[in-house]
Amino acid sequence: MIPVTVVKTGPEQEALVLEVLRSGQLAQGALVERFEDEFARLHGVGHAIAVNNGTTALVAAMKAHDLGPGDEVVTSPFTFVATLNAILDTGATARFADIGDDFNVRPDAVEAVTNDRTRVLMPVHLYGLVADMDPITELARQRDLAVVEDAAQAVAATYRGRAAGSFGTGCFSLYATKNVSTGEGGMITTDDDELADRLRVTRNQGMRQRYEYVLAGNNYRLTDLAAAVGIPQLSSIDEMTRRRTENADFYRHALADVPGLLLPPPVPPDRRHVYHQFTVRITDDAPVRRDQFVDDLRAAGVGSGIYYPRVVFDYDCYRDRPDVVSDDVPDAFRIAGQVVSLPVHQHLTDADRDAVAAAVRKVLSS
Numbered sequence: 001m002i003p004v005t006v007v008k009t010g011p012e013q014e015a016l017v018l019e020v021l022r023s024g025q026l027a028q029g030a031l032v033e034r035f036e037d038e039f040a041r042l043h044g045v046g047h048a049i050a051v052n053n054g055t056t057a058l059v060a061a062m063k064a065h066d067l068g069p070g071d072e073v074v075t076s077p078f079t080f081v082a083t084l085n086a087i088l089d090t091g092a093t094a095r096f097a098d099i100g101d102d103f104n105v106r107p108d109a110v111e112a113v114t115n116d117r118t119r120v121l122m123p124v125h126l127y128g129l130v131a132d133m134d135p136i137t138e139l140a141r142q143r144d145l146a147v148v149e150d151a152a153q154a155v156a157a158t159y160r161g162r163a164a165g166s167f168g169t170g171c172f173s174l175y176a177t178k179n180v181s182t183g184e185g186g187m188i189t190t191d192d193d194e195l196a197d198r199l200r201v202t203r204n205q206g207m208r209q210r211y212e213y214v215l216a217g218n219n220y221r222l223t224d225l226a227a228a229v230g231i232p233q234l235s236s237i238d239e240m241t242r243r244r245t246e247n248a249d250f251y252r253h254a255l256a257d258v259p260g261l262l263l264p265p266p267v268p269p270d271r272r273h274v275y276h277q278f279t280v281r282i283t284d285d286a287p288v289r290r291d292q293f294v295d296d297l298r299a300a301g302v303g304s305g306i307y308y309p310r311v312v313f314d315y316d317c318y319r320d321r322p323d324v325v326s327d328d329v330p331d332a333f334r335i336a337g338q339v340v341s342l343p344v345h346q347h348l349t350d351a352d353r354d355a356v357a358a359a360v361r362k363v364l365s366s
Ligand SMILES: *Cc1c(COP(=O)(O)O)cnc(C)c1O
Pocket: 053, 054, 055, 056, 079, 080, 082, 083, 124, 150, 152, 153, 172, 173, 174, 175, 184, 185, 186
């Protein structure tokens, strides 16, 4: 079976983890600080604040911008559920802007749902492709809104020479299956010194000095053990991205003319896609339905994933909630019914990707 995600650690991680175990400092300490410094440098920002997961990063970032009940956040309807849950956790209301063929929010759609109650624009850099940030940051500037990027899938992705997470307050996930992973973990990036200070204090029970509380905080800390797993990965990001891009380009050629299959649009030359996922669409006139396609691929020894099978608010638990607005997002509904992600990770061999392409072609010619 060729899996859609592989989690692997190497000797560098083993050595660093062992160092932490022997040091007796398992919780947040010097290694978290080193991880933050290297993460900030990689993204060209002044500060990176490590937290215990990506959902926490989003909640902490929004709360640091004083978001609360009555405020609205405009985000993507085509995202992992954490984006929505984080917004609801702050007490704010979630609004949704429809997506384009690149799977990211369309700036014109963001503008259309923005109103007097909007406080935060939250684009999601889905699959590792940065959303069209220039018009989004321009809209935020004109209306005096905060930009909180859900960059969970976009470590080291770039847009016009700038990294994901550098356009506003960046929120990254280091969950097990993400491109850079510590099992569980998250990172918040910002250039704003005051915001960074507030986030650091919030992360540690609102404590600046020992037992001196300056705000009502929480425990959002990451551990040195986790940082030891993450640090070595930062130095191999370019190599990982290069291999993921090669695999994606291979599929773009090998699958260019398969009926019923829609490839992702070409990556704009001003962006570096980090291919957290390589996602194709099974069109409505294909010989098999999307879910059948996934089953047939599995039978042929090829794993795949559906990220995400439905629009994020299209579940009973979110219906009839006044803080979840069912905005009109027809393209997100259509695309959610068509997407399948193929294995694109750096551990794929040439033979693996040949096998994936052959299986896709065969299933769609049945
Ligand atoms: C993974 C992910 C999150 C949440 O991160 P966790 O570390 O799992 O809490 C948020 N948004 C998106 C788009 C994600 O993919």
